[in-house]
Amino acid sequence: MTLVRVPPPLEQEVDLSKTYDAVIVGSGAAGGMAAHVLTTYGLHVLMLEAGKKLPIEQELRSMQWPYDHPRRGDAPPGSHHLSFNEYTIRTPPYAKGSAFKHVYSYVGGWSGSDYVKNILVDEKDHPYTGTHYAWVRARCLGGKTNIWGRLALRLSDYDFKAKSHDGYGEDWPISYADLAPYYDKVDLYLGISGVKENLPHLPDSQFQRPSKLNFGEVKLRESLKKTGQVLTPYRAGVTTDGLKHNRYRSKCYGRGACDRRPGGCDIHAVFDSPTGLIYPAMDTGNLTIRPNSTAHEVLVDKNTGRARGVAFVDSVTRKSYEAKAKVVILAASTLESTRLLLLSRSPQHPNGLGNSSGHVGHNFCEHVMGPGVTGLIKELVGKPHTLDDGRPGGFYIPRFRNLKDRQPGFIRGYGFEGNSGHSMFPAHVMDTPGFGAQFKKTVRDHAGAFISMGAFGEVLPRYESYVDLDPELKDAWGVPVLRFHYQFSDNERKMAEDMVATGREMLEAAGIEVVGTDDKVLTEGWSIHELGTARMGNDPKTSVLNQFQQSHDVRNLFVVDGSSHVSASCQNPTWTIMALAWRSCDHLADEFRKGNL
Amino acid sequence: MTDPAELSRREMISTTAAALVTPLVNLGAARAARAAGAAGGPCELAPRFLTAAEYALLDELTELIIPADAHSPGARAAGVAGYIDGRLAESLEPDWQALWRSGLQAVEGLSRELNGKPFLEATPEQRVAVLSRMAASEPDPKTAAERFFAELKGQTVRGYYTSKIGIHLDQEYKGNVYQRGEFAGYDAK
Numbered sequence: 001m002t003l004v005r006v007p008p009p010l011e012q013e014v015d016l017s018k019t020y021d022a023v024i025v026g027s028g029a030a031g032g033m034a035a036h037v038l039t040t041y042g043l044h045v046l047m048l049e050a051g052k053k054l055p056i057e058q059e060l061r062s063m064q065w066p067y068d069h070p071r072r073g074d075a076p077p078g079s080h081h082l083s084f085n086e087y088t089i090r091t092p093p094y095a096k097g098s099a100f101k102h103v104y105s106y107v108g109g110w111s112g113s114d115y116v117k118n119i120l121v122d123e124k125d126h127p128y129t130g131t132h133y134a135w136v137r138a139r140c141l142g143g144k145t146n147i148w149g150r151l152a153l154r155l156s157d158y159d160f161k162a163k164s165h166d167g168y169g170e171d172w173p174i175s176y177a178d179l180a181p182y183y184d185k186v187d188l189y190l191g192i193s194g195v196k197e198n199l200p201h202l203p204d205s206q207f208q209r210p211s212k213l214n215f216g217e218v219k220l221r222e223s224l225k226k227t228g229q230v231l232t233p234y235r236a237g238v239t240t241d242g243l244k245h246n247r248y249r250s251k252c253y254g255r256g257a258c259d260r261r262p263g264g265c266d267i268h269a270v271f272d273s274p275t276g277l278i279y280p281a282m283d284t285g286n287l288t289i290r291p292n293s294t295a296h297e298v299l300v301d302k303n304t305g306r307a308r309g310v311a312f313v314d315s316v317t318r319k320s321y322e323a324k325a326k327v328v329i330l331a332a333s334t335l336e337s338t339r340l341l342l343l344s345r346s347p348q349h350p351n352g353l354g355n356s357s358g359h360v361g362h363n364f365c366e367h368v369m370g371p372g373v374t375g376l377i378k379e380l381v382g383k384p385h386t387l388d389d390g391r392p393g394g395f396y397i398p399r400f401r402n403l404k405d406r407q408p409g410f411i412r413g414y415g416f417e418g419n420s421g422h423s424m425f426p427a428h429v430m431d432t433p434g435f436g437a438q439f440k441k442t443v444r445d446h447a448g449a450f451i452s453m454g455a456f457g458e459v460l461p462r463y464e465s466y467v468d469l470d471p472e473l474k475d476a477w478g479v480p481v482l483r484f485h486y487q488f489s490d491n492e493r494k495m496a497e498d499m500v501a502t503g504r505e506m507l508e509a510a511g512i513e514v515v516g517t518d519d520k521v522l523t524e525g526w527s528i529h530e531l532g533t534a535r536m537g538n539d540p541k542t543s544v545l546n547q548f549q550q551s552h553d554v555r556n557l558f559v560v561d562g563s564s565h566v567s568a569s570c571q572n573p574t575w576t577i578m579a580l581a582w583r584s585c586d587h588l589a590d591e592f593r594k595g596n597l
Numbered sequence: 598m599t600d601p602a603e604l605s606r607r608e609m610i611s612t613t614a615a616a617l618v619t620p621l622v623n624l625g626a627a628r629a630a631r632a633a634g635a636a637g638g639p640c641e642l643a644p645r646f647l648t649a650a651e652y653a654l655l656d657e658l659t660e661l662i663i664p665a666d667a668h669s670p671g672a673r674a675a676g677v678a679g680y681i682d683g684r685l686a687e688s689l690e691p692d693w694q695a696l697w698r699s700g701l702q703a704v705e706g707l708s709r710e711l712n713g714k715p716f717l718e719a720t721p722e723q724r725v726a727v728l729s730r731m732a733a734s735e736p737d738p739k740t741a742a743e744r745f746f747a748e749l750k751g752q753t754v755r756g757y758y759t760s761k762i763g764i765h766l767d768q769e770y771k772g773n774v775y776q777r778g779e780f781a782g783y784d785a786k
Contacts, residue, residue, distance in 0.1 A: 063773055065761075065764070065773065066759035066760075066764070067759060067760050067761050067764070070683075071684065072680075072755070072756075072759040073759075077687045077688055077689045077690075078689045100689075101689070195785045209780075210784075210785065211780045211782070212779070212780045212781065212782030212783055212784060212785070213782055213783050213784075213785050214781075214782045214783070215783070218783050218785075221785060231785075232785060233785050253775045253776060253777070254775070254776030254780045254781070255773065255774060255775045255776065256773060257772055257773050384769075385768065385769045385770070385771060386771060386781070387771035387772055387774075387776075387781040388771075388772070388781065388782070389772045390772045390773070390774070390776055390780070390781065391780050391781075391782070422768075422770065422771065422772070423772075424764060424768075424770055424772060424773065425758055425759065426758055426768060429754045429758060430750075430751065430754065433732075433735050433736075434732060434735070435661060435662040435663075435728060435732055435750065436661060436662065436664060436725070436728075437664050437666050439662070439663070440663050440664065440666060440671075440767070441666070441668075443754075444668065444767060444768065447768055
């Protein structure tokens with residue numbers, strides 16, 4: 001059942017003969033935010049989305065019991081999800097030669113692929129080449145925000161001024177003080193749940209009602225306090241108290257099994273771009289959206305070298321079109337926006353649009369993940385089962401490395417995401433040996449008695465980590481694909497070793513028996529936090545965008561997604577993507593009004 | 598609806614009532630099994646992929662892995678063999694289907710080797726002995742029968758713990774319901 005029954009606004013007719021004030025490519029967190037801000041200022045905006053506009057509630061079915069689904073949530077026969085082994089043993093394009101009808105990224109492999117089969121791209125249509133990379137893409141209105149992990153964190157000056165702190169890489173052209181007011185705006189407009197902790201390296205948000213901790217999590221939180229470390233309830237991009245200004249979203253009722261990954265939220269208590277940003281923007285009358293529009297080039301005026309619009313093919317009919325606009329805004333996701341810049345070659349911009357620095361595609365960074373620990377909380381074995389889920393997430397342990405200390409093996413840091421307690425499916429079942437009555441009882445007695453956490457660490461941006469266009473291979477729409485040149489380095493490997501050792505120490509110090517450790521680093525890309533390939537900076541020779549995500553080379557071109565980030569931090573990027581986009585679009589609207597664009 | 602962020606009282610009552618009925622906690626095992634039948638329960642019709650003999654063998658194997666006990670019904674009542682047969686029937690992966698055919702044959706072969714008779718003609722102790730042999734090197738299976746055990750157990754637990762019986766009667770799962778007030782748990786103080 002669905003609570004919120006306000007249908008999406010009626011769509012405006014797409015008039016490609018007119019010149020829009022702005023055209024936005026992409027409808028995820030960044031594109032949605034750009035649409036929200038610019039339409040509020042009265043600009044007439046056209047949004048191009050490569051994928052469909054889905055009846056998303058019917059896709060997600062957040063409360064469907066597994067036994068009410070014919071395949072217990074699995075995708076239809078003939079579908080395949082790539083595994084860790086496939087990503088690491090084979091090389092891209094991963095779907096090449098596959099006997100399966102559809103091949104998807106690892107997301108949703110187990111417990112949920114039927115809910116994302118229309119959200120994720122089919123790897124057969126969307127190949128890429130080069131080094132190993134688990135590139136997760138969602139092409140539909142709202143993109144990955146329909147299924148994101150919800151962890152909504154701020155960055156701090158430990159991130160924005162990281163070079164000043166340890167000498168590596170570049171500082172961002174902004175500081176926390178520049179972005180803090182925009183983080184506040186995002187918090188208040190979209191809703192975020194959490195607990196204030198007063199940490200300089202993980203600034204607090206304007207929180208709504210927090211989720212709670214269960215027994216094992218309280219135990220670990222109390223233990224960590226003794227060494228000055230913090231375990232805080234999951235900071236979730238979820239409205240737990242409701243949003244009076246948004247009629248498309250419900251507040252969180254602690255319902256659904258939110259640990260069904262990818263889960264999505266069919267009452268939209270979790271932020272997603274369509275209900276959070278795009279539908280309200282359509283209600284202003286200033287936003288026109290055109291789904292099924294695969295952009296392949298930013299068009300440039302031959303005389304001025306400035307952007308004049310976007311060329312796209314209809315994803316279904318494959319007919320070619322042009323959208324004309326005074327300002328072009330790329331928000332197609334880090335790597336897709338980068339691909340578009342590289343595809344947009346012209347006599348004025350021979351290396352791709354906005355690429356006089358040669359940095360487009362470079363300084364590629366993200367988060368390294370995989371290492372983690374699992375502990376058994378003995379007090380809970382054999383105890384009555386309690387309600388531990390129905391909350392947007394478990395807990396987060398913020399970064400603690402290289403703040404005041406200097407680690408010998410690596411720079412920067414990592415945080416832990418974790419969870420404990422009962423879930424719908426007893427995940428420990430496959431690690432429980434044997435069969436029969438004793439096996440069944442052991443599974444039952446141990447259910448809910450585990451605590452697990454996995455780390456997300458900062459991957460350093462390096463010029464030699466990059467993507468470019470494959471000289472030969474094209475996707476299903478005839479558009480040249482990306483080629484990856486990207487691998488983790490020693491800093492990430494040393495950090496990964498520390499993640500396992502430290503996770504173990506943390507659990508043991510809390511009196512929790514460590515029953516499993518994972519020291520395997522997952523394939524590059526696994527975190528779905530790719531960043532940095534069109535970075536901001538003050539120097540046009542070493543950066544692509546200025547502090548307002550505006551191209552140094554092309555005044556009326558903006559790139560408002562994660563590609564603009566100068567470094568990855570170890571905090572999840574979605575909230576920062578939206579705060580930056582809001583700030584840049586404020587600036588954009590101001591410049592537009594003054595006639596400077 | 599003027600303020601859709603607020604749940605109407607009527608909706609809340611109907612939702613909560615549905616959530617209370619669904620768990621079947623107050624039903625007896627037999628009724629629960631019948632209820633489970635509606636959603637991939639015991640195979641009342643002919644199996645779709647397996648032969649009748651293979652199906653009977655599989656049904657017994659799943660029940661040996663997750664048997665009924667005083668706490669909750671087992672894999673048979675939860676219709677696990679029917680679930681597996683259904684997945685095999687609609688699969689487009691001949692290799693996976695072949696693995697199950699040969700795996701069940703390997704079980705029969707092992708039963709004849711150990712007990713000198715087909716699996717279903719053996720005593721309960723003899724059946725357990727066959728399965729114990731298959732499970733002996735569980736973390737690192739070597740023979741065909743040992744490798745099949747991992748697949749058999751994997752699908753059995755998947756079928757059982759996603760069934761009504763597995764979720765509600767065995768695990769007594771409390772979630773996937775509306776929480777009207779506070780979230781469950783403790784404040785982070």
